Amino acid sequence: MESVVTAKENPIWQDPRAIALLMAASLTTMANATISPALPGLERLFAGDPNAAMLTRLLVPAPSLSVALCAPFAGIVADRFGRRAMLLAGVILFVIAGCAGLVLPDLPSIFASRLVLGVAVAFIMTAQTALIGDYFSGDDRNALTGLQISARNFGGLIFISLAGWVASISPRLPFAIYGLAAIFLPLMWLVITDPPRSAPVIGGRPMNGHDGHPSWRALLALLVLLQAATNMIFFLMPTQISFFLEMQGYESAVMTGMVLGMLMISGGCFALLYRRIQRAIDYPGIFTLGYAAMAIGFALLPFAAAAPALFTAALLIGAGYALVSPSFIAIALNLAPPSSRGLAGGILTASIFIGQFCSPLISTPLIAAHGYRGLFWNTALLLAAMAIAAGLAAGVKSMGKKG
Structure with missing residues (x-):
């Protein structure tokens, strides 16, 4: 039976599952802000659209709306059908919806792709949070919740800086940055597994009857x-x-x-x-x-x-x-x-x-x-x-x- 990791058994930095979950965390800041440097260029590119000014400004917060609406339902699905499939599906959808702006012909279709991107983020964040609880306990769980905030911050800094550079070449190029998430998929596919449905184990002892706080x-x-x-x-x-x-x-x-x-x-x-x-x-x-x-x-x-x-x-x-x-x-x-x-x-x-x-x-x-x-x-x-x-x-x- 797979056990919850403790600090003595397996240091968190040596656990490939922790690395995979931190990779997933780094994607969440990328979702909204990566295209921010490209907004003026996109507005000029689609100047023929009478709603260009409004739609370009809605491209950044659009994923947030989808996440807010979908995440609770994603949580229910993750509890019923498992976290692994949801995480992998979320990353695949993230790549497809994120890169769609490279080829979509107009702002309304790009806006629609941003809403789909928010669904992908809801899948990723929900599955990742649940897996942290499934895999880790005690100090390791606290460490990983802190490390995922670091991953979001440093990931956001890297991706947004990269977006600013490529946006000076073409306003569509920042959408290609979402394709970098595909690099994370092989490790996630190999190391992320759904925990057993039976009682978790901590320190070699099963936590029978663990039903959470009353x-x-x-x-x-x-x-x-x-x-x-x-x-x-x-x-x-x-x-x-x-x-x-x-x-x-x-x-x-x-x-x-x-x-x-x-x-x-x-x-x-x-x-x-x-x-x-x-x-x-x-x-x-x-x-x-x-x-x-x-x-x-x-x-x-x-x-x-x-x-x-x-x-x-x-x-x-x-x-x-x-x-x-x-x-x-x-x-x-x-x-x-x-x-x-x-x-x-x-x-x-x-x-x-x-x-x-x-x-x-x-x-x-x-x-x-x-x-x-x-x-x-x-x-x-x-x-x-x-x-x-x-x-x-x-x-x-x-x-x-x-x-």
């Missing part, structure tokens, strides 16, 4: 709401920062690229440290530290006239988000029974993209009413309140252990 559904619902809110806040950076910087007199395209690059690098580096930090201060401490860092970062943004304050803000926001994000997955996998990990992963995946999709819808009216500075200050206050609440939870937990 209130796992209610706790998962709270976790989903918190993750959606966290992603809605974080997504203020890629959706609003360029407009804010333009108001500050910066060359917005150049400075936005630098700020978002720092955001990804900071997030990728701090996610690598996630397991050590979580082991030292536990989940409430992680949320306290992460939300506090994000609060300070947003509080610094109104002082963006000074470049050091702007860069420090980006580093803090990226670090804080990278610390809290893995905890949502780790806690959800600990709460849910093995038979429902696909559902839990699907709902968590949907909440990420719902938060991203709602972010500009909620922030734009707030900017109209209070300006960018008001938005950033109020966001900082909200994050500070979230950090204080997490700190109180940490104190209660510490007192409970002493008692």
Whole structure:
């Protein structure tokens, strides 16, 4: 029987399944943002379309809508029919739908292919999250949830940088980057297997009767709401920062690229440290530290006239988000029974993209009413309140252990 991996039995860096799952994680950031540098060129290429301006701007968020709608259903299917087939099908569909923009004749058909790409991402993220819970436990599970955030950040940095270079040659070429996912398929095909349906084994002992936390559904619902809110806040950076910087007199395209690059690098580096930090201060401490860092970062943004304050803000926001994000997955996998990990992963995946999709819808009216500075200050206050609440939870937990 296949057992859940423990740190002593098989170090995570030596497990090819972990490498395959990190490859899958690196694809998720690629889905939306890879074609961003090509949008002006695509608008010019299809200038004859009367809706070109609107459709080109919808190409980036289109996959998010599909993920939000499909991921919970993908989770149900993964629990019933297995994770392996869903992951492999998702990667194949990712390659086909992603590369379709190379040959499709018009913007409406490219937009449709982006919606299909979102279905592929829903398959990949849902299956990957469930497999992390199936294959790993304890410190290794925490390590892998942190490493997948690093994979998303560094993968996004590489793919977006590559897209910027090839977009200068042709606005269609960034679609070819999605074909790189095909390189990952052979390893996934060889090492990803569905776990046995019987009780999982940890440390050589079967976990008979492991049905998850008695209130796992209610706790998962709270976790989903918190993750959606966290992603809605974080997504203020890629959706609003360029407009804010333009108001500050910066060359917005150049400075936005630098700020978002720092955001990804900071997030990728701090996610690598996630397991050590979580082991030292536990989940409430992680949320306290992460939300506090994000609060300070947003509080610094109104002082963006000074470049050091702007860069420090980006580093803090990226670090804080990278610390809290893995905890949502780790806690959800600990709460849910093995038979429902696909559902839990699907709902968590949907909440990420719902938060991203709602972010500009909620922030734009707030900017109209209070300006960018008001938005950033109020966001900082909200994050500070979230950090204080997490700190109180940490104190209660510490007192409970002493008692």
